[in-house]
Amino acid sequence: MKIPxxxxxxxxxxxLGSASASAKDIELLNVSYDxxxxxxxxxxxxxxxxxxxxTGDNVTVKQxxxxxxxxxxxxxxxxxxxxxxxxxAADVDAxxxxxxxxxxxxxxxxxxxxxxxxxxxxxLVRKGNxxxxxDWPDLIRSGISVITPNPKTSGxxxxxxxxxxxxxxxxxxxxxxxxxxxxxxIYKNVPVxxxxxxxxxxxxxxRGIGDVLINWENELxxxxxxxxxxxxxxxxxxxxxxxxxxxxxxxxVKKKGTxxxxxxxxxxxxxxxxxxxxxxxxxxxxxxxxxEKYKHQYPDINLFTIDDVFGGWTKATKEHFADGALFDQIYxx
Amino acid sequence: MQRRVxxxxxxxxxxxxxxxxLIILLPLAATFVKxxxxxxxxxxxxxxxxxxxxSYKLTFGxxxxxxxxxxxxxxxxxxxxxxxxxPGRRFMDALVDLPFALPTAVAxxxxxxxxxxxxxxxxxxxxxxxxxxxxxxxVWVALTFIGLPFVVRTVxxxxxxxxxxxxxxxxxxGATRLQTIRRVVIPALLPAxxxxxxxxxxxxxxxxxxxxxxxxxxxxxxxxxxxLIITKLEQYDYAGATALAVVMLLVSFALxxxxxxxxxxxxRSRA
Numbered sequence: 221m222k223i224p225x226x227x228x229x230x231x232x233x234x235x236l237g238s239a240s241a242s243a244k245d246i247e248l249l250n251v252s253y254d255x256x257x258x259x260x261x262x263x264x265x266x267x268x269x270x271x272x273x274x275t276g277d278n279v280t281v282k283q284x285x286x287x288x289x290x291x292x293x294x295x296x297x298x299x300x301x302x303x304x305x306x307x308x309a310a311d312v313d314a315x316x317x318x319x320x321x322x323x324x325x326x327x328x329x330x331x332x333x334x335x336x337x338x339x340x341x342x343x344l345v346r347k348g349n350x351x352x353x354x355d356w357p358d359l360i361r362s363g364i365s366v367i368t369p370n371p372k373t374s375g376x377x378x379x380x381x382x383x384x385x386x387x388x389x390x391x392x393x394x395x396x397x398x399x400x401x402x403x404x405x406i407y408k409n410v411p412v413x414x415x416x417x418x419x420x421x422x423x424x425x426x427r428g429i430g431d432v433l434i435n436w437e438n439e440l441x442x443x444x445x446x447x448x449x450x451x452x453x454x455x456x457x458x459x460x461x462x463x464x465x466x467x468x469x470x471x472x473v474k475k476k477g478t479x480x481x482x483x484x485x486x487x488x489x490x491x492x493x494x495x496x497x498x499x500x501x502x503x504x505x506x507x508x509x510x511x512e513k514y515k516h517q518y519p520d521i522n523l524f525t526i527d528d529v530f531g532g533w534t535k536a537t538k539e540h541f542a543d544g545a546l547f548d549q550i551y552x553x
Numbered sequence: 554m555q556r557r558v559x560x561x562x563x564x565x566x567x568x569x570x571x572x573x574x575l576i577i578l579l580p581l582a583a584t585f586v587k588x589x590x591x592x593x594x595x596x597x598x599x600x601x602x603x604x605x606x607x608s609y610k611l612t613f614g615x616x617x618x619x620x621x622x623x624x625x626x627x628x629x630x631x632x633x634x635x636x637x638x639x640p641g642r643r644f645m646d647a648l649v650d651l652p653f654a655l656p657t658a659v660a661x662x663x664x665x666x667x668x669x670x671x672x673x674x675x676x677x678x679x680x681x682x683x684x685x686x687x688x689x690x691x692v693w694v695a696l697t698f699i700g701l702p703f704v705v706r707t708v709x710x711x712x713x714x715x716x717x718x719x720x721x722x723x724x725x726x727g728a729t730r731l732q733t734i735r736r737v738v739i740p741a742l743l744p745a746x747x748x749x750x751x752x753x754x755x756x757x758x759x760x761x762x763x764x765x766x767x768x769x770x771x772x773x774x775x776x777x778x779x780x781l782i783i784t785k786l787e788q789y790d791y792a793g794a795t796a797l798a799v800v801m802l803l804v805s806f807a808l809x810x811x812x813x814x815x816x817x818x819x820x821r822s823r824a
Binding site for chain 2: 427
């Protein structure tokens with residue numbers, strides 16, 4: 221019979237409606253960079269369960285991924301991101317500088333400079349390491365073809381560039397001129413400049429171009445897991461500590477009334493559960509117990525930070541990556 | 554004024570102007586306004602920096618050669634499709650439109666995987682010393698691919714109108730085959746060929762999606778201007794990006810205008 225069915229349906233909606241009136245449905249948007257796709261799927265599910273247990277509310281986190289600065293630009297242009305989890309602090313700074321979406325001191329609001337997980341850079345070479353690549357100086361040998369994306373558009377490419385620069389500084393007792401020559405020599409060996417990290421992986425892995433790929437450690441470990449017989453990971457003697465940073469976007473969370481949950485979402489990244497998920501996806505955790513459990517996948521590398529060697533992102537961006545700055549000088553004489 | 558069967562000149566003209574204004578002129582005006590954030594010196598140094606100039610040469614140069622190459626190829630294709638009946642003709646006809654419909658990124662990825670050294674063509678070409686993917690040749694290949702339908706589709710209807718009797722008449726009047734083509738067929742097709750060339754060229758200048766995959770994006774060598782615009786945007790340099798856009802706009806417009814004038818001149822001198 222039709223009418224009772226309809227009545228029943230109405231009744232059911234009313235009941236469900238009243239239930240969800242006490243348990244709110246919240247939706248967050250996390251705007252992130254390229255290789256975090258997989259890890260945030262798992263983290264979001266864990267956070268939803270945690271938040272449900274704590275408050276009874278249902279939270280759904282949507283994700284958006286792409287090149288880090290492109291993502292930042294989307295947020296500046298109006299993408300309603302509650303939180304951003306980008307590849308480098310400079311891209312979060314851009315949200316402050318180009319739209320005043322969050323305060324200048326955003327990086328101080330969360331522990332560890334708002335970098336709950338870190339990574340570093342390493343090399344991927346073809347099986348058996350036919351060209352015998354062991355460390356940074358091998359990248360400038362003639363006949364070596366190096367794959368790294370374009371530092372103008374890619375977050376990881378900036379880390380790659382700075383890691384090489386930092387190595388050369390240390391090797392030459394802080395001589396900036398020598399460091400510049402070294403980095404220029406590496407880029408002479410780069411045949412393709414992809415716009416992002418995944419694009420560079422594709423060029424190296426699928427197209428068979430290049431002898432060595434410089435990329436996120438987590439991205440390389442993932443590639444190695446998918447194609448264990450084709451590649452080897454080479455760990456250089458020294459590299460940079462890459463600190464992807466996270467922040468809630470004040471302007472958006474105020475408008476949507478999601479301050480508390482957005483903040484809790486980011487703080488959950490620092491919890492043992494959050495840390496374990498990121499370690500499982502090959503990021504470097506900071507909690508000692510998680511670090512201990514996953515230490516087999518992280519070789520010891522001598523790591524330096526951008527603050528130590530380059531005086532932070534704002535300075536590094538201006539000196540190295542602005543139009544006409546040091547990176548451009550490699551190509552334009 | 555002569556009375557027409559269908560009235561409404563004022564109405565349709567007004568509508569056409571409004572539509573053009575809204576869809577084309579307004580966004581273009583916004584480009585100029587955004588550029589106004591730069592001083593004249595800043596604008597000039599942005600649009601004349603060596604890397605940018607190298608990208609103009611590549612963009613306009615390869616677009617020109619790709620369109621030029623498509624002229625004979627496109628005319629032959631149109632000729633085959635119009636003049637002959639053969640099995641698979643309709644299929645071939647449909648195939649021509651594929652570069653129109655295909656998302657350009659798909660085209661770029663497909664072309665790259667074919668021409669890279671692991672690809673079907675690349676594995677034979679590279680040992681012979683011919684590199685296509687990640688060189689300027691690769692850019693040209695992509696632009697040729699996307700430009701082809703423009704020549705075919707503009708020449709085809711004109712060729713359909715051109716009766717084979719004209720060729721027969723030329724033959725009976727003693728013209729050789731070459732003379733028939735040169736004196737009868739080509740002149741009739743020329744305006745359409747020029748239009749097709751202009752469309753293919755204009756399309757190629759603005760192309761981004763397919764080129765960035767195959768070009769390798771090396772500064773000074775294989776960087777196209779649209780890529781530099783995107784690069785500037787990614788560095789939050791909105792004014793710089795629109796400055797390049799303005800230059801491309803002006804150059805493209807000037808070139809299209811010249812092509813129009815040439816076409817009109819040719820058309821008049823024949824009539």
